[in-house]
Amino acid sequence: MKIAVIGTGYVGLVTGTCLAECGNEVVGIDKDQGKIDTLHAGRLPIYEPGLLELVQRNRREGRLRFTTQLAEGIAEAQTIFICVGTPPGPDGEADLSHIWSAGEEVASLLANYKLIVVKSTVPVGTNAALEKRMRARSSIAFDMASNPEFLKEGAAVDDFMKPDRVVIGVRSPKAEQLLRDLYSPFLRTDHPLLVMTPESAEMTKYVANAMLATKISFINEMANLCEVMHADINDVRRGIGHDSRIGFQFLFPGPGYGGSCFPKDVNALIAMARKHGQPAHLIEAVEQVNQRQKRMLVRKIRQHFGDQLAGKCLAIWGLAFKPRTDDIREAPSLVLIDEMLKDGVRLQVHDPEATANVKAIYGEQIKYCERPYDALKGADALAIVTEWQEFRNPDFVVMHHLMKQPIIFDGRNIYEPKAMKALGYTYYGIGRVLDG
């Protein structure tokens, strides 16, 4: 099948590349000249494990190319995926300007039948509204489909290649068949392709993210309660996880959820609920708990150092909103950095992939370190914000020597409080018993 993908960000680039890998001919289109230049130079504008090799192979074999020119990019395509960003607007509502402009531009260029698939996360009713806008600009026949994406950054290629399920929202049998054909190579292990209306498909994506965000805020709130009640969240987590109705997944306390999806989608769902006069108390609370949780490390650090904080040096390990990505959108690390800079704290930071993105915001206000241990030199404390694998088993003796004070604020509970105490550290986890 000939396919065009509009937007070569995390979703568009993975979608286009994986579709090419299955034998389709794919053109990736982006209006960002810099991104397309980077792709033409054989590099990736983002970090995503396993993606570079796939992009390189499919380009080499002539199934994948990139352009900034929409007209030329979609000319031959039978199916067009819209994968542009839907960032949060000022009042939490999704900003759909990229969706409207991409769809309207496509409509003005249509010369023959095409299937237009919206993969971006969009409020319920957007597919229908986009179709209306496009029909006002074109008399050529086309079909619309909603096909929300559930991939996780850091495991995006695997998630796309072996999805738990594919959701499509369609109103035409032709659109359904085209998408069934396109996705059949990815669903060989009997994972389902679920067909529904575009509205239900759009809603499915928000409900999935709201559920996951709810689990995170729930366990964070329980961890905070554990702290004041001298219970250990790690024991409690294991105690509940073995109940098959509850399970273990997504129940790890931390410094709040970030990234380009949960915060934005939770807020968009709240905005949708408000617009329709339907209260969404639980989801509003999920967001409030998360806002508070993102300041949790700040609170612990301020409490520990009191009025001695100004002039101290804090090492930070982990800047990306989660491991195996360079994405720092809404990352908890940014809240910590902002607050510590306000307090006059010197920062020495390390992240395996996200440093360049953080440097683009803070410039020379922060010291960026190539290696984790470099960030510890002369530090009064270490804060762990992202649980990259390489932080899990460091040499604590070397660390002790490097740091001015052996204090760790572990925002991901990757170390054991008792072991840390035995090694001579002052250790703060989340919801852990410190001297039990």
Ligand SMILES: NC(=O)c1ccc[n+]([C@@H]2O[C@H](COP(=O)([O-])OP(=O)(O)OC[C@H]3O[C@@H](n4cnc5c(N)ncnc54)[C@H](O)[C@@H]3O)[C@@H](O)[C@H]2O)c1
């Ligand atoms: N990132 C994720 O993990 C993820 C997962 C599932 C769903 N989503 C959703 O997918 C959508 C895209 O997310 P993303 O993270 O890939 O965004 P992104 O910001 O990384 O990429 C979007 C790309 O679209 C391009 N673009 C915007 N308007 C364009 C136009 N008119 N023509 C050509 N290119 C245009 C931008 O230049 C950018 O490169 C969002 O709605 C998001 O909520 C994201």
